Amino acid sequence: MTDDLPKGFRAGTAAAGFKTTGRDDLGLIVSDRPAVAAGLFTQNAFKAAPVLVCQELLRRGGPVLAVLANSGQANACTGDEGIVNCRATQLLAAQAAGLAPNDILPISTGVIGAQLRMNLWRAAIPALVQSLGRRDAEGFTRAFMTTDAFPKFASRDIGLSGGGARLTVMAKGAGMICPNMATMLCVALTDAATEREPWQAMFRRAVAFTFNRVSVDGDTSTNDTILGLANGASGVAVQSPADLALLEEALTGILGQVAHMLVMDGEGAGRVIHITARGAADETDAERVARSVGHSQLVKTAIYGGDANWGRIVTAVGYSGARFDPDRVSMALCGVERFCHGQPVNDDQEARLAELLRGKDVTVEIDLCAGSGEYTLQASDLGHEYVSLNADYRS
Amino acid sequence: MTDDLPKGFRAGTAAAGFKTTGRDDLGLIVSDRPAVAAGLFTQNAFKAAPVLVCQELLRRGGPVLAVLANSGQANACTGDEGIVNCRATQLLAAQAAGLAPNDILPISTGVIGAQLRMNLWRAAIPALVQSLGRRDAEGFTRAFMTTDAFPKFASRDIGLSGGGARLTVMAKGAGMICPNMATMLCVALTDAATEREPWQAMFRRAVAFTFNRVSVDGDTSTNDTILGLANGASGVAVQSPADLALLEEALTGILGQVAHMLVMDGEGAGRVIHITARGAADETDAERVARSVGHSQLVKTAIYGGDANWGRIVTAVGYSGARFDPDRVSMALCGVERFCHGQPVNDDQEARLAELLRGKDVTVEIDLCAGSGEYTLQASDLGHEYVSLNADYRS
Structure with a gap:
């Protein structure tokens, strides 16, 4: 079962009862040797307790041995008690697995504001630790899913100068219809050996080109976390610039793949x-313009309805705050030019556009004719499923 | 019929056929003497043709005699042809009403991107001019409504030092469920005599405290326009600081009343x-925080669903960009404190909150404990009606 994870990593899961469905909602990854850790966290001023705990651990700069993940409770906006509870979960898992509390990076997702139900944690930890080595990437991913329609994980084998290594990424975050769970958690594991600085730096660059170019509803979660653990169990070290480039290319590719899964x-x-x-x-x-269009409720509802109401797109460009001459702007919807140098293109393409808008992917291209800045963004539409899922999420 | 408008103003309307419903969609207000004009316009870079034409007219600084309003077509993103058409509508109305084209301020609302249907304008102008004096404030308001559920207008009589004057405001813009029409058009008329500078200045201040504190979906329209005409037909002049203050107080009050109608x-x-x-x-x-909460799709859908999911509100405060210490922030929902100096208030108020959230008005109070800045905003929720109305608006 575990052969899909990089060497030296074991996964376990349990159903603690944080969620009423009875599904797995607790997961643990343990490395059999110290791993170099990288982390990126939410920019929200209200950082969840596990985010604060992870940040403190990573600041120390030492290696880590495990990731403890749960769904059902975000442990965000929970104040001092939230921090105390988070540290207690580290301690519980550490005692059961023979680790130190600070070996463990915690990540959480779920309802904001409620305190962790510690009795459920205490009851579930033994089963969690016992299952170590009996779960694969999919199993671990399912343990920290919320309303995701499917588990999001992917692996790649990388040929480095010293031999082969493996990279596995497991993530949660429902894009199109469940942005409530805009919380994005992501764990990347590799059995290559690398140093801390370049490992952290390549995450920063890879995320800027992948997760940061996906927009669901513009709500930045309190819990967003990306962790990367490199344990070197393959015996292959990443040291030359060429090896580093290969690892970064693989990481960027796989994160892009997972980011697309989020939106899809x-x-x-x-x-x-x-x-x-x-x-x-x-x-x-360019980013201002793309985000203004991607966040516009009017654009998103029109696309949901398959309505070629392109004036709403141009309107969103108009209030983006970007610098341009309105008389030089052009815009194409699904490859059909609707606006050219400030003038509308009123040809007879409505029927063709209506047909093109039935597809699952809709392209919007805007040319400001003001320079060479470019930015791309994938955004979700806004429909009844979004409203239904988010109007009554907690009950 | 016309006694509700300030003295010296006559209104007329017609059904030109811009809308398929057969309702009035064209309106004209004519003053029997030159009026001092004020105007405020959208900040969108793509300004509709009538916005550009009004701005040019107001820059000249001379008096005006009329307002020509239509619904069904926004004449926005229509390029050079849009400007030519807008000027042609001024000319048609001027010739029929015995005015000069530049006496007339045009305002439009409706679908963006389509050119005006000039044949319908030509056919409807004679009936429009013939009806002058036969419509009241409600009739004129109805002619430029779009998906508004009810017409929005109000009048006040003001006692000034020299005698009584009247102020009437007519507006369109559907708040809660039809923000597609976020386009806000507003015409204010008074028969008091005032000078241009203070008249314009009091509009700027009054709008900052009223319309600018209402949020529907954050989409800033291409057509937003507020016009103020003061024709002096009452024979009462506004000159002393005390009179100016009285007029401004009345204007701010009445615009506030109409802004509330928009959201309601x-x-x-x-x-x-x-x-x-x-x-x-x-x-x-303070404004950053209020707008971040008021624009959050997750907050708006939760309120729509009557769900006391207060963590989403705190989350929106957290990504607002405002400066504060997360450990000092407090938040109350419907007057019930949910978050106090960075700690959750987990008392047993859920049932009471669920009851309070059934009301039509929901209050959210945030205290950052970081200074004395304050801002209030009225925002709409986000529900199925919004999606339905905006997913297929054009057809």
């Missing part, structure tokens, strides 16, 4: 809007 | 969220 999550329920802004004064302006 | 529009279909951010480092930070 609402299988059959929505559309993915691929927004490209080009010709901006700089990349910041 | 979706009668029976949604809730109004009254957000107050206080204790911010400055007013800008």
Whole structure:
């Protein structure tokens, strides 16, 4: 069962009862040797207790041995008691698995504001530890899913100068229809040996090109966390610039694959809007335009309805705050130009557009004619499924 | 019929056929003497043709005699042809009513991107001009409504030092459920005599405290316009600081009344969220917090569902960009404290909150404990009616 994880990592899961469904909601990954750790965390000022605990651990710079994940309770906005509880979960898992509490990086997702139900943790930890080595990447991923329609994980084998290594990424976060769970948790494991600085740096770059270019509803969660553990169990070290480049390429590729899974999550329920802004004064302006369009409720509902109401897209460009001359802006929807140098293109393409808008992927291309800045963003649409799922999430 | 408008103003309307319902969609207000004009316009970079034409007219600084309003077509993103068409509508109305084209301020709302159907304009102008003097404030307001559930207008009589004057405000813009029409058009008329500078200045201040504190979906329209005409037909002049203060007080009050109507529009279909951010480092930070909460899709869907999911509110405060210490922030929902100096308040108020959340008005109070900045905002919720109305607006 465990041969899909990189060497030296074992996974375990348990159903602690944080969720009423009876499904696994607790997961543990343990490395058989100290791993170099990288981490990226939410920018929200209210950071969940596990985020604060992880940040403190990573600041110390030492190696780690485990990741403890739970769904059902976010342990966010829980104040001092939340921190105390988080440390207690580290201690419980450490005692049962023969580790030290600070060997363990905790990650959580679920309802915000409620305190962890410690009795359920105490009861579930023995089964969790006993199952170590009996779960694969999919099993671990399922333990920290929330309303995700499917588990999101992927592996790659990388040929480095010293031999082969493996990279596995497991993530949660429902894109299209469950952005309530905009909380994105991601664990990347590799059995390559690498040093801390380049490992952390390649995560920062890879995330900027992948997860940070996905937009669901613009709500930045209190819990967003990406962890990377490299334990060197393959015996292959990443040291030369060429090896580093190979590992980074694999990491960027696999994170991009998982980011696309996030947006695609609402299988059959929505559309993915691929927004490209080009010709901006700089990349910041291009990003402003792409995010303004991708966050517009009016654009998102029109795309949901398959309505080629392109004026809403141009309107969102107009209030983006980017610098441009309105008379030079052009825009194409699904490859069909609707707006050219500030003038509408009123040809007879409505029927064709209606047909194109039935597809699952919708492209929006904006050219500002103001420079060479470019940015792409994948955004979800906004439909009844979003409202239904988010209007009554807690009950 | 016309006694509700200030003295010297006549209104007329017609059904031109821009809308398929057969309802009035064209309106004209004519003053019997030159009026001092004020105007405020959208900040969107793509300004509709009538916005550009009004701005040019107001820059000249001379008096005006009329307002020409239509619904069904926004004449926005219509390029050079849109400007030519807008000027042609001024000319048609001027010729029929015995005015000069530049006496007339045009305002439009409706679908973006389509050119005006000039043949319908030509056919409808004679009936429009013939009806002058036969419509009241409600009739004129109805002619530029779109999906508004009810017409929004109000009048006040003001006692000034020289005698009585009247102020009438007519507006469109559907708040709660039809934010597609976030386009806000507003015409204010008074028969008091005032000078241009203070008249314009009091509009700027009054709008900052009223319309600018209402949020529906954050989409800033291409057509937003507020016009103020003062024709002096009452024979009462506003000159002393005391008179100016009285007029400004009346204007602010009446615009506030109409702004509330905008948010209340979706009668029976949604809730109004009254957000107050206080204790911010400055007013800008308070506004950041209020808008972050008021624009959050997760907060808006929770309120729609009557779900006391207060963690989403704190989360939106957390990514607002305002400066504060997370450990000092407090938050109350419907007057029930849920978060106190960074700690959750986990008392047994869920049943009471669920009851309070059944009301039409929901209050959210946030205290940042970081200074004395304060800002209030009224926001709409986000429900199925919004999605239905906006997913297929054009057809």
